[in-house]
Each structure stands twice: as C-alpha cells, then as structure tokens.
Amino acid sequence: MTARVEVFVQxxxxxxxxxxxxxxxxxxxxxxxxxxxxxxxxxxxxAVEGGCxxxxxxxxxxxxxxxxxxxxxxxxTYKLLEDGE
Amino acid sequence: MTARVEVFVQxxxxxxxxxxxxxxxxxxxxxxxxxxxxxxxxxxxxAVEGGCxxxxxxxxxxxxxxxxxxxxxxxxTYKLLEDGE
Numbered sequence: 638m639t640a641r642v643e644v645f646v647q648x649x650x651x652x653x654x655x656x657x658x659x660x661x662x663x664x665x666x667x668x669x670x671x672x673x674x675x676x677x678x679x680x681x682x683x684a685v686e687g688g689c690x691x692x693x694x695x696x697x698x699x700x701x702x703x704x705x706x707x708x709x710x711x712x713x714t715y716k717l718l719e720d721g722e
Numbered sequence: 723m724t725a726r727v728e729v730f731v732q733x734x735x736x737x738x739x740x741x742x743x744x745x746x747x748x749x750x751x752x753x754x755x756x757x758x759x760x761x762x763x764x765x766x767x768x769a770v771e772g773g774c775x776x777x778x779x780x781x782x783x784x785x786x787x788x789x790x791x792x793x794x795x796x797x798x799t800y801k802l803l804e805d806g807e
Contacts, residue, residue, distance in 0.1 A: 645765050660766070660789070669785055671771035680730050680765035681745070686756035700754055704745070 639686050640693050641718045646706045647678030681705055684720075693717060724771050725778050726803045731791045732763030766790055769805075778802060 648654050657675040664672045687693040697715050706713040733739050742760040749757045772778040782800050791798040 647765065647767070657766075657768075661768070663789055664785060667785075667788060669770075669781065672785075673769045673771075675766065675768040678765040678767070680732065680763040681742075681760065682732070682763070683742075683746075683760040684758045685754075686758075696754065700749060700752075700757075703752060704748055 638689070638693070639684055639720045640690070641720060642683050642685055642693075642697055642715060643718075644681040644697070644701060644705055644713060644715045645678060646681065646701075646711050646713045647676055649710060649712050652710050678711075679705075690717060690719075723774070723778070724769055724805045725775070726805060727768055727770055727778075727782055727800060728803075729766040729782070729786060729790055729798060729800045730763060731766065731786075731796050731798045732761055734795060734797050737795050763796075764790075775802060775804070 654676050656677040660677065661672060661675040664675070685693055685697065687696060694715075694717055697717065701713045701715065702708055739761050741762040745762065746757060746760040749760070770778055770782065772781060779800075779802055782802065786798045786800065787793055
C-alpha cells in the first residue's frame with residue numbers, strides 16, 4: 638500500500654520558542670491583539686510505500702525519532718492516510 | 723470566546739522545496755526507501771480571543787495573508803477549535 642503521511646513537530650511545552658515570540662510581536666504590531674502563545678512547528682508531508690498500515694506506522698515513528706524530530710526538545714505526532722482517503 | 727488556532731503553511735505545488743529534498747535524501751541514506759514527495763511546511767498554533775467564530779476566522783485569514791504565509795509562493799489552511807474542544 639501507499640500512504641500519505643503528515644508529521645507534526647513542535648517544541649515541547651516549556652521550551653522557549655523565539656520564532657513564535659517574534660510572530661506574536663509582529664501580529665501585535667500589525668494591530669492583532671488577543672493573540673497568545675504562538676508556537677511555530679514543522680508540518681512535514683510525504684508519501685511512503687510499504688506493507689500494511691502497522692508496518693508503515695512503525696517505520697514513520699522510527700523516522701521521526703531518528704531524523705524528523707529532535708526528541709530531546711521536540712514532540713511529534715503523525716497521521717497516516719491511505720491513498721484515496 | 724477564545725479559540726485555539728492551527729495554521730498550516732506549505733509551498734505551493736510545483737515550487738521547489740529544497741528542505742524537503744534534503745530530508746528525502748537523508749531518509750534514503752538512513753535506509754528508508756519508498757519515501758517520496760517530502761514537503762516541509764510550517765505548523766503555527768496560537769490562542770486568540772475575539773467575538774464569534776466567524777469574526778475570528780476572518781481575522782485569522784487576514785493574519786495569514788498579511789504575515790504568516792507568503793501567498794505568492796505558499797498556500798495555507800487553518801483550523802479553529804473552541805477552547806475545551
């Protein structure tokens with residue numbers, strides 16, 4: 638099967654997010670008040686071929702831990718969609 | 723009301739994504755074959771206070787066009803969740 642994968646990576650709660658802070662200040666400077674706790678993460682999408690759903694999920698999990706996220710400071714989640722979904 | 727907002731920003735189809743290509747090659751080098759079309763986008767989350775859902779949605783759309791995305795080369799989507807959802 639071929640699956641479309643979406644990976645979401647974000648700094649763990651409590652980790653300072655300077656990019657988010659910068660956006661927060663920029664939004665305020667543009668006149669958007671009431672915006673809080675801006676966090677900037679990564680949204681990584683790709684297609685992957687493999688056996689069954691479980692096998693692909695295991696591989697994606699491993700890919701996240703080894704390369705896509707730095708699990709010391711970041712947390713990740715992912716979604717698997719079968720092609721056609 | 724207070725809403726939690728998730729904004730997804732990605733390069734438009736057809737735009738070269740060097741960061742995605744780099745990850746694709748790195749994954750292959752690590753032994754993960756069958757991975758294709760890696761795209762790296764931004765996942766921006768924040769809380770925003772405002773009147774009704776429609777008013778907030780309009781404001782978020784404007785924030786995306788003015789600051790969070792570069793609509794010449796990027797497309798964006800967003801999700802609004804009421805606090806507690």
